[in-house]
Amino acid sequence: MKSSSLSDDGTPVEPKYSETALRILEAAERLFVELGLEATSLRLITQQAGVNLAAVNYHFRSKDALFEAVFARRFEPWARECLRELERLEARAAAGTARFDAEAVMMCYVRPALALSKDPSRGGALFVRLFSRVLVENHRVLRETLSRDWGHLVTRYTEALGRALPGLSAEEVAWRLHLGFSVMFHAFAGNDILKLFGRSAVSARDPDLIVKHVVPFVLAGMGAVPRAESSAP
Amino acid sequence: MKSSSLSDDGTPVEPKYSETALRILEAAERLFVELGLEATSLRLITQQAGVNLAAVNYHFRSKDALFEAVFARRFEPWARECLRELERLEARAAAGTARFDAEAVMMCYVRPALALSKDPSRGGALFVRLFSRVLVENHRVLRETLSRDWGHLVTRYTEALGRALPGLSAEEVAWRLHLGFSVMFHAFAGNDILKLFGRSAVSARDPDLIVKHVVPFVLAGMGAVPRAESSAP
DNA sequence: GTACGTTTAAAACAGACGTTTGAGACGCGG
């Protein structure tokens, strides 16, 4: 994933894609989500995009590079939005116009995730599902670049939650962040374990409903009092 | 996934595998977890198992059938253990020797998951990761059989949690179960979003540590007071 | 010892895969 270059005023310059390249990107995004990287063939992508097979290797260099392009197009604006949310919260807390608590930190993730889920023009919930696949499948393609280019994002969230929950050890904070993000992330991705068993009464695809139920759940979890050690010193 | 037949006393009769078949099962399990179903070739499996390529199609019918066998061998004993835990809780609650609360219901899932994670001879954490991949990749192979053969398990958990949280609507109970299972499941599977960014301070692979942190988190979330509707009638 | 079902072995099958090639179509400034 190459980071997009920045123009003079700092706003990202999206690489211009020809119409053919765009059709490939969109078909690929949908198919990668539904079938996964390995199971999606270039022939299927080009067929659904209505373009020639060789166009993929012309516009993108390879199948792997196409996957990176599909991912970066959606991920980078989203990650930048998360960063902006954190910075805005810090500014408002410094100005005394906002409380710096766990809910405020959490909303710095929920708001961008909600906005993304509701905006099909940016990939919508489809991209969150793609991200989820990438995570569980642990793709070699993205491991390196994600930690190099966006590792600081996680560091920022960790620091923020630590500041919002001052009584906790660093280890405890890391766990709450881990568990909180886990449930929020998989909820937005629509990963419903129970649905696999055909018995989920939850319509886990409506973003507003997700927020309504997931926010109190995670907030309660993050604020939970740690269990007293039963026999440790 | 064919269910194993039962002997007279109700204990499952595990199909006898020849040594060759067993070596295939074990190599396949490891590779399916690491690489996924599509990316794992039969040649790689047989090479690592030290057996001939054709042995797969002889002992198992096809690659898909091998995958089902790998999955069923681990899943069915686990699911039966979950069922037993629920039945034991109901019996003890009826006898007045246990409280039927959210924690008790939750532990009916945590105990089997913990036992499985710590027992390499039953697949250990490896199988939970395989299960997680199956879930996110939404495999055609397992969708039908899981809901047909094990859907009632989810129904049982839903009823149990509803009984443990009597003040809540059915929808609310379904959401708490969904979110609670989601975080527990992905925690046991070691799905660490933050690790993908190279910044997780959490050593999410120690089952005892997982339980220590995930139980208070989920308990707090499940017991959370629902948010008051802000403007609804 | 010979016949039998079971298991292994090596080789070959047809098809799908990602990628490359080389020729031709298009728009555009000269």
Place this chain on the structure above:
DNA sequence: CCGCGTCTCAAACGTCTGTTTTAAACGTAC
């Protein structure tokens, strides 16, 4: 008119896939 990038197209490349075939080795019962 030409010349030159940009882009599309059909065809072919070599490799890998799941599966099948053929033959040989094995243990066991008669």
